[in-house]
Amino acid sequence: MYTKNQFQLLKDFADKNDALFDLGITTTDSFTGEIGEFIACQHFKLHKSGRSNKAVDGIAPNGERYQIKSKVVSTSSFSHTISNLQPDLFDKLVLVYFDIHYNLLKMLVIPVSEIPESVFRITKSNISKFESIDRVKMPLKFQKALTDFAKSFTALQENGIIRSRRIVGDIGEFYACKKLDLIISENQTEKGIDARHPNGLTFEVKTRWVYESDRRISEVRRLNNLVGKTADYLIVVTLDRCFECSGMWIIPMKNIANPKSASLKIINSTPGVKNIIPSKISWLQNRESFQGFDTVISKRQTNKTIAKRRPRPVKPKQVPLPLIPVEENNEISIEQIIIAAVLIALGLLVAVII
DNA sequence: GGTTTTGAAACGGACAGGCC
DNA sequence: GGCCTGTCCGTTTCAAAACC
Numbered sequence: 001m002y003t004k005n006q007f008q009l010l011k012d013f014a015d016k017n018d019a020l021f022d023l024g025i026t027t028t029d030s031f032t033g034e035i036g037e038f039i040a041c042q043h044f045k046l047h048k049s050g051r052s053n054k055a056v057d058g059i060a061p062n063g064e065r066y067q068i069k070s071k072v073v074s075t076s077s078f079s080h081t082i083s084n085l086q087p088d089l090f091d092k093l094v095l096v097y098f099d100i101h102y103n104l105l106k107m108l109v110i111p112v113s114e115i116p117e118s119v120f121r122i123t124k125s126n127i128s129k130f131e132s133i134d135r136v137k138m139p140l141k142f143q144k145a146l147t148d149f150a151k152s153f154t155a156l157q158e159n160g161i162i163r164s165r166r167i168v169g170d171i172g173e174f175y176a177c178k179k180l181d182l183i184i185s186e187n188q189t190e191k192g193i194d195a196r197h198p199n200g201l202t203f204e205v206k207t208r209w210v211y212e213s214d215r216r217i218s219e220v221r222r223l224n225n226l227v228g229k230t231a232d233y234l235i236v237v238t239l240d241r242c243f244e245c246s247g248m249w250i251i252p253m254k255n256i257a258n259p260k261s262a263s264l265k266i267i268n269s270t271p272g273v274k275n276i277i278p279s280k281i282s283w284l285q286n287r288e289s290f291q292g293f294d295t296v297i298s299k300r301q302t303n304k305t306i307a308k309r310r311p312r313p314v315k316p317k318q319v320p321l322p323l324i325p326v327e328e329n330n331e332i333s334i335e336q337i338i339i340a341a342v343l344i345a346l347g348l349l350v351a352v353i354i
Numbered sequence: 355g356g357t358t359t360t361g362a363a364a365c366g367g368a369c370a371g372g373c374c
Numbered sequence: 375g376g377c378c379t380g381t382c383c384g385t386t387t388c389a390a391a392a393c394c
Contacts, residue, residue: 028366030385071386079358123358165387166364208365222366222379263378 001178001245002161009155010243013167016152019145029209032165035146036070036096039104043136044094056090065090072098072165073105080122087115095122100157102150107133172207172237175245179276180235180293194231199293204231204253208264210281211241223266226259236267238281248277250290 002010020026026034037057041048046058046066057068067090069082078097085093091112097105108122109131156162162170173194177184182195182203194205206223226234231253238247249267256262256270267273267284274290 028385030365032387033385069386077357081359083360121358164364169364206364258379265378 001175006159006161007242007244009152009159009161010171013152013156014242016145016149020149023142023145025142025145029168031149032072032098033068033070035102035149036098037068038142039136039138040066040068040094040096040107042138042142043107043133064092066092066094068094068096070096070098072100072102077124078106078108078122078127079124081119082121083119085115085118085120087112087117093120101154102146104136105134107136109133167243168207168209168239169205171239171243173205175237175248175277176203176205176235179248180250197293201233201293202231203233203235204229205235205237207237207239209241209243210238210246210264210284221264223262223264226253226256226262229253229259235276236264238279238284240280245277247279247281247284248275249287250274250276 017026017029017031020031020035025038028034037048040046041058044058044060044066046060048058056065058066060066067085071080080095082093082095093110093112093115095108095110097107099105108127110120114120114130156167161174164170173184176182177195180197180203182197184195195203197203204226206226208221208223210221223234223236234251234253234256236247236249236251237245240246250273251267251270252272253259255272256266258266265283267287273287275287276290279286
């Protein structure tokens with residue numbers, strides 16, 4: 001589906017992403033936040049907290065607790081709102097700003113005394129109040145790994161492979177749309193619908209990057225937050241380490257038993273699942289092969305879902321404007337004919353006299 | 355028209371409890 | 375004990391609405 005060159009760029013990104021992991025710069029796939037944490041830890045000589053340490057990302061040699069947040073900015077504005085802060089649990093908040101190529105723009109250091117509640121805002125009016133750092137020293141190998149990663153990421157954007165920073169989701173949507181001739185939603189945050197088919201069916205696409213990696217402690221993978229999704233079908237896409245599609249399934253949304261927190265393994269057990277691309281993952285089974293939408297649509301119709309079709313709009317009848325008030329029964333009496341005849345005769349007589 | 359706010363989206367992890 | 379599920383939390387990004 002991708003060209004050879006595009007696959008090479010994706011493989012290169014996977015390599016550069018792994019390089020960050022191997023160097024300890026990142027520990028998960030949330031690379032923006034992790035790169036920011038790494039840079040702040042380098043600068044302030046922090047001891048980085050574990051994966052799930054509430055509100056504290058690093059601890060300084062003097063015991064100060066740091067909360068670190070990162071943001072990629074594409075405009076000149078540094079305005080930012082951070083919510084759900086717990087100022088009683090840390091001493092300093094560090095905001096790390098990157099440009100779109102992951103070059104450090106600045107780091108802001110905000111003492112907790114400036115954060116009275118759980119929401120904190122950086123605006124034009126207050127940004128100058130805080131200590132700003134725009135250069136961080138770090139060993140050359142780290143610098144090079146970050147530069148290489150940023151270049152590789154930028155190449156994905158420049159070659160039209162991804163349209164946002166959600167790489168996994170973008171690629172999964174691309175595969176699903178290519179395979180099923182779907183039209184991707186222009187609005188990237190449209191609730192519950194990622195793509196549409198010209199036949200009117202709607203689709204939510206969920207993608208998981210499934211491969212052996214120390215990034216994940218557990219094998220359990222979830223398909224969270226499908227509650228309220230209005231799409232007709234869920235398409236599950238799995239990607240291997242180099243972002244090649246390692247499986248694709250289509251599931252009627254209404255058949256998903258636990259939409260709030262389904263396991264990825266629901267594709268093994270949910271009724272009506274069909275395989276679009278065979279599974280290369282041992283614990284995700286191949287199901288009945290998907291034969292195209294004709295089959296799906298005919299099943300929809302036999303399931304009486306056809307009754308849910310929107311009623312065809314009724315064209316209003318054109319009613320002529322009444323020029324003369326008429327009686328409800330629309331019948332003309334003999335008296336009316338006589339009166340009309342007399343009036344016409346009188347009119348003709350007047351015309352002759354004149 | 356630029357800035358700020360808000361809500362929805364994405365992916366992932368931890369923990370508790372039930373079941374076998 | 376191991377597995378699975380439910381729930382809640384963590385992270386950042388995007389875009390529309392609201393505001394100035």
